[in-house]
Amino acid sequence: MINRGWSLSLLLSLLLVSGCTTLRGTGDLGLVVERATGSVLVVDTTAQRQLARIPGLGDLSHASVVYSRDGRYGIGGAVSQDGRLIAVSNYEPGGVRVFDAVTLELLADIPAEYGTAGQRSKVVGLADAPGQRFVFSLFDAGEIWIADLSEPRDPQLRKYTGIGRQPYDALISPDGRHYLAGLFGEDGLAMLDLWHPDRGVRRVLPDYGKGEQRLPVYKMPHLEGWAMSQDYAFVPGVGQHEVLVIDRASWELVKRIPVHGQPVFVMARPDGRQVWVNFAHPRNDTVQVIDVDNLELVTTLTPGKAVLHMEFTPRGEHVWVSVRDENRLNLYDTDSFRLLKTLPAESPSGIFFTDRAHRIGL
Amino acid sequence: MINRGWSLSLLLSLLLVSGCTTLRGTGDLGLVVERATGSVLVVDTTAQRQLARIPGLGDLSHASVVYSRDGRYGIGGAVSQDGRLIAVSNYEPGGVRVFDAVTLELLADIPAEYGTAGQRSKVVGLADAPGQRFVFSLFDAGEIWIADLSEPRDPQLRKYTGIGRQPYDALISPDGRHYLAGLFGEDGLAMLDLWHPDRGVRRVLPDYGKGEQRLPVYKMPHLEGWAMSQDYAFVPGVGQHEVLVIDRASWELVKRIPVHGQPVFVMARPDGRQVWVNFAHPRNDTVQVIDVDNLELVTTLTPGKAVLHMEFTPRGEHVWVSVRDENRLNLYDTDSFRLLKTLPAESPSGIFFTDRAHRIGL
Numbered sequence: 036m037i038n039r040g041w042s043l044s045l046l047l048s049l050l051l052v053s054g055c056t057t058l059r060g061t062g063d064l065g066l067v068v069e070r071a072t073g074s075v076l077v078v079d080t081t082a083q084r085q086l087a088r089i090p091g092l093g094d095l096s097h098a099s100v101v102y103s104r105d106g107r108y109g110i111g112g113a114v115s116q117d118g119r120l121i122a123v124s125n126y127e128p129g130g131v132r133v134f135d136a137v138t139l140e141l142l143a144d145i146p147a148e149y150g151t152a153g154q155r156s157k158v159v160g161l162a163d164a165p166g167q168r169f170v171f172s173l174f175d176a177g178e179i180w181i182a183d184l185s186e187p188r189d190p191q192l193r194k195y196t197g198i199g200r201q202p203y204d205a206l207i208s209p210d211g212r213h214y215l216a217g218l219f220g221e222d223g224l225a226m227l228d229l230w231h232p233d234r235g236v237r238r239v240l241p242d243y244g245k246g247e248q249r250l251p252v253y254k255m256p257h258l259e260g261w262a263m264s265q266d267y268a269f270v271p272g273v274g275q276h277e278v279l280v281i282d283r284a285s286w287e288l289v290k291r292i293p294v295h296g297q298p299v300f301v302m303a304r305p306d307g308r309q310v311w312v313n314f315a316h317p318r319n320d321t322v323q324v325i326d327v328d329n330l331e332l333v334t335t336l337t338p339g340k341a342v343l344h345m346e347f348t349p350r351g352e353h354v355w356v357s358v359r360d361e362n363r364l365n366l367y368d369t370d371s372f373r374l375l376k377t378l379p380a381e382s383p384s385g386i387f388f389t390d391r392a393h394r395i396g397l
Numbered sequence: 398m399i400n401r402g403w404s405l406s407l408l409l410s411l412l413l414v415s416g417c418t419t420l421r422g423t424g425d426l427g428l429v430v431e432r433a434t435g436s437v438l439v440v441d442t443t444a445q446r447q448l449a450r451i452p453g454l455g456d457l458s459h460a461s462v463v464y465s466r467d468g469r470y471g472i473g474g475a476v477s478q479d480g481r482l483i484a485v486s487n488y489e490p491g492g493v494r495v496f497d498a499v500t501l502e503l504l505a506d507i508p509a510e511y512g513t514a515g516q517r518s519k520v521v522g523l524a525d526a527p528g529q530r531f532v533f534s535l536f537d538a539g540e541i542w543i544a545d546l547s548e549p550r551d552p553q554l555r556k557y558t559g560i561g562r563q564p565y566d567a568l569i570s571p572d573g574r575h576y577l578a579g580l581f582g583e584d585g586l587a588m589l590d591l592w593h594p595d596r597g598v599r600r601v602l603p604d605y606g607k608g609e610q611r612l613p614v615y616k617m618p619h620l621e622g623w624a625m626s627q628d629y630a631f632v633p634g635v636g637q638h639e640v641l642v643i644d645r646a647s648w649e650l651v652k653r654i655p656v657h658g659q660p661v662f663v664m665a666r667p668d669g670r671q672v673w674v675n676f677a678h679p680r681n682d683t684v685q686v687i688d689v690d691n692l693e694l695v696t697t698l699t700p701g702k703a704v705l706h707m708e709f710t711p712r713g714e715h716v717w718v719s720v721r722d723e724n725r726l727n728l729y730d731t732d733s734f735r736l737l738k739t740l741p742a743e744s745p746s747g748i749f750f751t752d753r754a755h756r757i758g759l
Binding site: 058059060061062063064080081102103104105106107108116117118165166167185210211212230231264266284305306307308328348349350351352353370389390392393394395 | 420421422423424425426442443464465466467468469470478479480527528529547572573574592626627628646667668669670690710711712713714715732751752754755756757
């Protein structure tokens with residue numbers, strides 16, 4: 036589960052660790068990262084309770100979890116469209132390695148070499164895409180690569196150079212069509228339309244980041260947290276107390292929505308009717324909800340100190356919110372915004388439910 | 398699993414019947430209906446094989462399957478957004494009953510009474526919607542009802558009358574926003590925007606069905622099979638060898654795509670790049686694929702006699718096709734269109750994978 040070093044991501048068996056002696060389905064399970072203690076919780080979203088705690092996992096900074104296609108195993112890295120491959124990216128030495136999801140055998144090693152001297156770049160923004168592809172960005176090289184793993188031992192690489200300085204994170208749209216990389220070294224975003232790879236990488240939102248640093252940037256926004264709904268993408272303003280609404284066809288700015296703080300995660304409820312936003316320190320005790328229909332704020336909640344992440348139940352009736360400095364998870368009804376329940380957790384950060392197994396680009 | 402009579406839908410435990418003695422996840426399982434023999438197959442989409450056959454289920458005509466939110470149980474009817482309720486509709490006496498998904502206790506009985514004499518209507522097109530709602534149509538009454546089950550023993554009904562003659566089937570869009578009912582008794586479709594229930598039901602595609610009967614209609618198209626992707630809805634032409642492409646914002650006709658026969662199911666691959674179409678008797682040996690990017694046919698396949706249904710694996714890399722009169726399932730790669738494998742099945746019809754547990758409106 037740890038996205039560092041060449042050691043393969045941990046495989047957590049949700050069924051084994053949850054101490055199941057009776058049969059149960061895996062569609063309503065999830066993992067909650069407890070970063071400070073190096074542990075994770077296994078949770079049940081139907082019973083709304085903790086099933087088990089797995090200690091001793093070491094440094095879980097920035098840990099995120101994807102799932103095997105049967106929903107049984109939690110994994111770091113990215114899982115191929117057909118579930119047979121696990122890809123893991125690395126900072127040092129930079130590259131991507133691809134493993135068999137069953138045997139864990141190393142199938143492909145893709146060093147992120149660039150330039151004439153063959154130096155290696157940090158790899159960021161690794162995502163799975165339709166067509167057994169993985170897409171990722173080279174921070175030091177300013178490149179985006181597509182690796183087609185249709186033949187797992189013979190990856191076909193397509194490299195886009197000069198896409199912009201220091202891509203630091205990326206996301207893929209929920210339909211797997213658009214790959215967008217944020218640029219640390221300059222303004223705008225690098226966008227690749229995977230339906231039209233021949234058109235190359237183009238720059239969109241050219242002013243994104245530019246002149247936006249009116250306030251100190253407390254945290255670079257997470258690009259995985261961008262929301263797509265109806266005709267819009269909802270994007271955190273960098274260093275601003277704003278969510279930007281972008282037209283998905285033209286990639287032009289439609290509206291700036293003033294919000295409580297600097298947005299970190301900007302996440303669409305599964306039905307797309309609402310977008311939920313959390314915020315960077317020091318304004319991170321609050322969550323706000325935007326109505327996608329009229330692009331206005333609909334409510335403001337104050338879950339408590341250090342709201343780090345949110346995860347919707349698969350069909351969106353509830354949202355689980357990690358409130359790190361209160362050592363708890365808050366569970367809300369997304370229709371009434373009523374607090375349903377709290378669950379104890381040790382400094383919780385990321386929350387990841389097993390329905391991610393069936394989503395593209397997570 | 399049978400949508401007739403007041404007897405509660407069968408609950409099939411995929412784990413028990415598949416004879417699991419070892420632990421396994423449920424995210425990659427599915428059920429295949431064998432109508433002629435009154436049995437279903439439990440299948441594994443990772444191993445691409447049959448795990449078990451369940452005989453003795455009686456009349457499975459028009460049987461469709463939804464899943465409990467943990468993916469463990471296959472069910473007929475509809476499951477509420479939060480997974481706690483199962484709704485079953487009935488022709489005679491017409492109405493909807495709602496049961497507790499765990500205890501199977503009857504919680505609510507909603508007779509489909511209409512008119513001054515209190516007669517009861519056949520109920521069709523039952524679908525779950527966000528906000529713990531079920532939406533359904535009254536064939537004899539020409540009405541659409543929304544039942545809000547936030548309080549399961551006290552359903553709140555909202556009734557739309559005069560929506561058109563004889564709604565015979567309906568679908569809800571994948572985002573749960575639009576409910577569309579097909580009308581047997583007149584032209585056009587009845588559309589309800591669930592984001593704006595106060596706006597009432599409006600008629601869209603007013604010519605749909607009108608003057609379309611140039612050919613005998615061999616089978617009314619299944620509305621559940623409509624595809625939504627990018628800016629379009631893909632709709633089977635009634636009695637015509639055409640797929641209609643509709644703009645989702647204006648509900649205007651964009652294009653008519655000539656196809657091999659009268660379309661039955663028109664289904665989008667999960668990433669929305671392709672739309673797959675099967676056809677009514679006597680041209681039902683064929684499947685065609687439309688490229689959503691240019692709205693052109695991309696390939697024609699001939700799986701064999703009587704192609705009744707298709708189901709995509711959760712992230713869309715494969716599609717399973719039931720070929721009834723050849724007694725088999727054909728498995729295709731959706732990128733190369735290569736036939737990967739065939740599996741024996743007794744007159745297979747519907748195919749339903751467990752990731753439906755996490756989708757809206759199925």
